[in-house]
Amino acid sequence: MFKVLVSDPISDLGIQKLMDAEDVTVVKQTGLSEDELVAIIGEYDALLVRSQTRVTERILTAGTNLKAVGRAGVGVDNIDLEAATKRGVVVINAPDGNTITTCEHTFAMLMALARHIPQAYAKTIAGTWDRKTFLGVELNNKTLGVLGMGRIGSEVAKRAKAFGMNILAYDPFLTQERAEKMEVTLASVNDIILNADFMTVHTPLTPETRNMISRPQFEVMKKGMRIINCARGGVIDELALVEAIDQGIVAGAAFDVFEHEPPQSDHPFLNHPLIIVTPHLGASTIEAQENVAIDVSEEVLHILRNEPFKNAVNIPPVAPTVMKKLQPYFSLGEKLGSFAAQITTKAVSEIHIDYAGDLSDVDTLPLTRYIVKGVLSYHLGNDVNIVNCMHLAKSRDVNIVVSKAPRTKGFTNLISVTLKTQSDQDRLVAGTLLQGYGERIVLLDKFPVDIAPEGHQILISHNDKPGIIGLVGTLIGKIDVNIASMQVGRTLVGGSALMILTVDKAVPKDVLVQLVALQEINTAQEIILN
Ligand SMILES: NC(=O)C1=CN([C@@H]2O[C@H](COP(=O)(O)OP(=O)(O)OC[C@H]3O[C@@H](n4cnc5c(N)ncnc54)[C@H](O)[C@@H]3O)[C@@H](O)[C@H]2O)C=CC1
Ligand SMILES: O=C(O)C(=O)COP(=O)(O)O
DSSP states (O other), rough: OOEEEOSEEEETTHHHHHHHHEEEEEEOOOOHHHHHHHHGGGOSSSSEEOOSSSOOOOHHHHOOOOOEESSSSHHHHHHHHOHHTTTTTTTEOOOSTTTTHHHHHHHHHHHHHHTHHHHHHHHTTTTTOOOOSSSOOOOOOOOEEEOSSHHHHHHHHHHHHTTTTTEEOOOTTOHHHHHTTOOEEEEOHHHHHHHHHHEOOOOOOOOOTTTSSSHHHHHHHHTTTTEEEETTTTTTTTHHHHHHHHTTEEEEEEESOSSSSSSTTTTTTTOOOEEOOSOOOTSSSHHHHHHHHHHHHHHHHHHHTOOOOOOBBOOOOOOOHHHHGGGGGGGHHHHHHHHHHHHHHHHHEEEEEEEGGGGSOOOOHHHHHHHHHHHHHHHHGGOOOOHHHHHHHHTTOEEEEEESSSOOSSEEEEEEEHHHESSSOOOOOHHHHHHHTTTEEEEEEEEEEOOOOOOOEEEEEEOOOOTTHHHHHHHHHHHTOOOEEEEEEESSSSEEEEEEEEEEEEEOHHHHHHHHHEEEEEEEEEEOOO
16 A cells, blocks of 8 residues: 655645545645654655645655655745655656646736735725825736746746737747747846836746846836746845835736745845735646646556656656657666576676667667666665666766667667676677567577566576487476476587476576586576566
8 A cells, every 4th residue: 555645735636636545545645844744754755745745855755665755836946856866756747737727826916916906905995095106017018027938937928918018028949930939029037127017937947047037137127017926035135125226116916926935024025115925926826736636646556556657857757659669668678687697696887789670760768777776776676766777877876888789689679788897797688569469589699599578597608519408307397397498599509509498487596506516517697577
């Protein structure tokens, strides 16, 4: 039974699927401190959060059973991604579910700012009928600068056009072609600062975007600018903004987010007559909360059940078409890696993977992860997964080298895994996916073989002499282990040869020792593939 902890307020309707799952127990406990979370997280397989819970390295370290952290929303700046990756915890988010809602909140803030609605409301309900102070501005024919044209920024631009606004858009990934398609003007940050009447930010908070708009930008800014931030606190320098408002450069600001949330009661934004604020409500609609909770619950279920998932933040994204092509090879890749690791007795310094045939023209990184996982998990056990395997390999100075060849001899696809060791005792295992026959190992070192990679195998290297097969069969038979299949490969008559037996159950270690003691047998190794 998997245990999932929900530590922020997340829609019940959205997580219904998780609550209904027979193999999952959901526990809801919100408002926990870091210490409280550290104390209990060890029992849980997954943690579901929004932006309040800070998922720190301490929490991730204490979460010894943790497989996934699900963020019911977009921003993952409250999660220590590096620590999660190191510990093999998949971090997933729900990037699409709150786009429209946050865009609409941005628009609500934009209009409230243009017409002083919160200030007018407060004065009116306090009993003053003031029709002079709150002279607003129209949006029509004004210029809106959008910094960050991702999901939310693009939707804001679309709606602003319907209000008759001209859009200046800046995003490092915005091309001229896409800008034209969206009927916005591609601009620089400087163009926006100098020419816009309103400016809205929709970027994540990164080292590059932190204080993107600060004193130097305010100093040259077009007078009367109005600024909206429904993205992340810290993108616009809070103190510099207050100064710019007080100097009459900026006419007003509307902020949903703060550098530190919740802000201290003496934060200069609170009670400033020209700044309106909301408490990080951008994503807070019934619809968005259901959407993000559904998305994240489905993904967490996939991860817990070892099924393919998308939207992992700490694994590079894979295009669906590529995924479709690669997925059938994941299990074969992992088994090849595991097989190679089990027959390699020296420390591995390089994992060399060669993809040939069908696999040579796709981005094979996701498959490489499965192979590396297979190699490392033989020694490192369940601590290795496709999230942390590359990091673990690097931290152990194991190089991963990938080569590709468009053609293979006799196979439409071939994956060859060579484990290189410092003592030059390299081992090679190659496999293919045969239409109708499934996974096969077809090459072991230099010997052609045909083995279904599953269950228990014994790999024996011997000299090519008559009578060896009989000796081995007799010894294995004596301990009552059934041999399901046997193959012998050699390159030269009378030279070195290789025998591989598929057996029905594990063979005790002392039998392997007895096998090696037989004449003409050099090594005997057991390989277990699940
Ligand atoms: N207030 C709230 O409740 C909510 C806030 N957000 C926040 O809104 C922001 C945007 O979310 P989405 O549009 O979904 O993300 P997105 O990933 O679709 O868009 C972000 C865009 O920012 C751009 N960007 C990155 N660095 C930049 C830079 N230096 N200058 C200009 N653009 C840059 C990226 O290229 C990308 O196109 C995120 O920070 C997210 O956390 C999202 C949902 C709700
Ligand atoms: O999705 C995001 O990035 C948000 O900022 C929304 O945060 P929340 O889930 O409302 O705490």
